[in-house]
Amino acid sequence: MNKFIHSVQLDEEACTGCINCIKYCPTQAIRVHNGKASITPEFCIDCGRCLRYCPHHAQTVSYDSIRDIRDYRYTVALPAPSLYAQFNNLKNIDIVLNALLSIGFNDVFEVSAAAELVSEASRAYIREHMEDAPFISTSCPAVIRLIRVKFPTLIPRLLPIKPPIEIAAEIARKRAVKKTGYAPEKIGIFFISPCPSKVAYVKSPLGIEKSSVDKVLAIKDVYPALLEHMTDDESRLKPLASSGRIGIGWNNAGGEAAGLITDNYLACDGIMSTLRVLSDLEDEKFHGLKFVELNACDGGCVGGPLNVENPYIAIAKTKKLNRILPVARTHSNDMEDLKDIDYRWNECIEYEPVFRLGESFRESLEMMGLVEELTEQLPGLDCGSCGAPTCRALAEDIVRGEATRNDCIYIFHEYIGSLSKEISFLTRSLNLSCSNNDDSIHLLEDYIQKLTTELSKKER
Amino acid sequence: MEELLTFNYTIPGDDFTRAGEASSSVKNKLKKMGLDSNTIRKVSIAMYEGEINMVIHADGGTITVEISSEKIRMILADTGPGIADIDKAMENGYSTAPEEVRSLGFGAGMGLPNMKKYTDYMNIDSTVGVGTTVTMDVRL
Incomplete structure (x- = not known):
């Protein structure tokens, strides 16, 4: 039997991608990606806390009629x-x-x-x-x-x-x-x-x-x-x-x-x-x-x-x-x-190490090292704009391969800033040199293309 | 021996509401590393006891946790009053904690004995008037 069957579910249509729920989940089971919340089944304990805090009533409960x-x-x-x-x-x-x-x-x-x-x-x-x-x-x-x-x-x-x-x-x-x-x-x-x-x-x-x-x-x-x-x-x-x-x-x-x-x-x-x-x-x-x-x-x-x-x-x-x-x-x-009711459990509850980072201790330890490093680099505001409830949670998601550094809007902002600087540098060199105009124009086009692609990725 | 990961904590001296934050943080990290629950329990209890001691007796200090593939080492260093008689301090129930601390439910004289009980190695380096450094290892 699936140990992680849930009754708490998300109504994708009702979800606006706001980040209220991610902040209230006691096991940090919710993420918002591409403008929609999703619940990690292994982390969710069906406490229903998200139901209370979703202003759009996008978290629902499946039950019978x-x-x-x-x-x-x-x-x-x-x-x-x-x-x-x-x-x-x-x-x-x-x-x-x-x-x-x-x-x-x-x-x-x-x-x-x-x-x-x-x-x-x-x-x-x-x-x-x-x-x-x-x-x-x-x-x-x-x-x-x-x-x-x-x-x-x-x-x-x-x-x-x-x-x-x-x-x-x-x-x-x-x-x-x-x-x-x-x-x-x-x-x-x-x-x-x-x-x-x-x-x-x-x-x-x-x-x-x-x-x-x-x-x-x-x-x-x-x-x-x-x-x-x-x-x-x-x-x-x-x-x-x-x-x-x-x-x-x-x-x-x-x-x-x-x-x-x-x-x-x-x-x-x-x-x-x-x-x-x-x-x-x-x-x-x-x-x-x-x-x-x-x-x-x-x-x-x-x-x-x-x-x-x-x-x-x-x-x-x-x-x-x-x-x-x-x-x-x-x-x-x-x-x-x-008189003859059997009150006792007949199955053991077993530990489910779902929050473990890696497969082995060694791997988890290395991943934890990366999480620590990344957490240091993130702004520490726990703003939730990336879709994870805290900067540390984003760092863990990145290390698990479920998010990227650019999901952080502050890091993304810096990244776009550095791309813009490169463009202005290119434009200057284009003005200065008249010999290889075509190459420079191509390079410039490539950069603008890259910038547009990155920005469109961010759009919801 | 290869040291793989180090965590550093500063323990504030006079704030009981924050006592236990560092050990709790280490506990959560160890759980994410998939260590067996008994090891986590040993580290967590020993470190919590040490952390409380620093708050009660030494006006805080620093804790360094070093994780390698063989062991977890905790180094708790303070610049407090020092321990005059280490053997006596290791006895169950012996406490020099002031009354107002005991009234909060702390200072039962079980701190150091528990730290010893839950670790595989413990060393106390203490000089009266200078400070105390407790080193504890839990083997993996």
Whole structure:
């Protein structure tokens, strides 16, 4: 399976070639060449940060359509707990879950219910493996992808437990098969996602070979469809909700850690802060921690770019909703079919050294020497006009053979200046000598041609 | 031995917010060179500890990192107070860090022992009142 399948994509038509996105990408995966941005698949971690900063909305997310429910005989919706935080004054989760049935799903299974089971499994795993603590949470796929390409020493710290969406999908399919008698592939499991990284996770999962989720929808698409079907007439609501504060709390930063019932944790949100925490963890700057929760989005999953509501308002709404809920409503010993779930990862995450300059250490070392030299020669403004986010990134691109020195407009400016000087010198010699006029005119023509060609290369 | 690449850093003395910038920069460069992660970890931790020491005790200094095909050498030179008793300084938990530094979570007396632990060779050349030069090697 391709390990670098992505959900974040570029709409070439919408892209104007401005350089906003290249500056915000935490892994420097975007370049602008010939007036269009492009994403290096090996570097991209699907965090979706570029989506937020592109003024032209040229970065898009590929996900599925609600119409895909027609492809299955029976469908189950798996709402992410972030979905509940989109609505004003929601007092009963059943209102949302019943509306999901009204828009066409046959059944629902809350990801927050699975999250309560995952919290339980995580508590047990950490208790049994305390010598390997601190463990890093693995519910945010963008964070796992970041660690996979940038922090090899932290891979053994990843909590090898499947994320709530996977556990929810497994339970939902098993129950649907039992209820309907249909073959498992006739059942469609639809996750309603707050972010692109979970779309990518389903296509190219981490820690397991294949995801049980069939389709991924965006909260921003499902939300408006639900509105007209929401009713607070309790007599018409089927009781479906089965999660409490622990499960729903997973929708914001610190929620997963809270489910572990320990004070001995660190919770961090936002991809740039996550990078710093990972770097410090790598240098062993923290001692005695049990758990490290990392969320790529500001505020946690409610900050995902496929949500509708402002993440901080969403957190306030979740708090309000949680006030009326019990601590947890789904426990592994509640029902027979929850007892034999396999929570553990069954595939290892391997380091992908995509940022390595050369094939070998020796080659990389030489290339690094060239990068250092080039970086010194570049103006150091990090202006981004070349299409790379920093001068150093341009130097690396040049050494990798993906850019040239003249991509730097300052260096190009000097180059054109030197060509102009040569032309004026030629013109002078042309005036002085009358004997070989033809040769000089040819030379002059050649130079003007060269100048024009170089300039036209720069034109977009 | 052939020296292939050298990086030079100046460590500012009184700024804790910048302590660790040099070791972090070296770490990122080593990752781009495709060194194995354990080696990078050793260099990064040893250099960070040394860098913090320079900030706490010596009002900064310079760090030179020399990379060859056999080893990574880190030379940390300062013109600080010097170490009066090197053997004592090498003991786990021994610290002369002032209280305000300890309150920031530094100065636990593990700096030099950790530098020794994570490197294959370490030499301390120190004269009281003149300064200290610590040389550390991590073999490749």
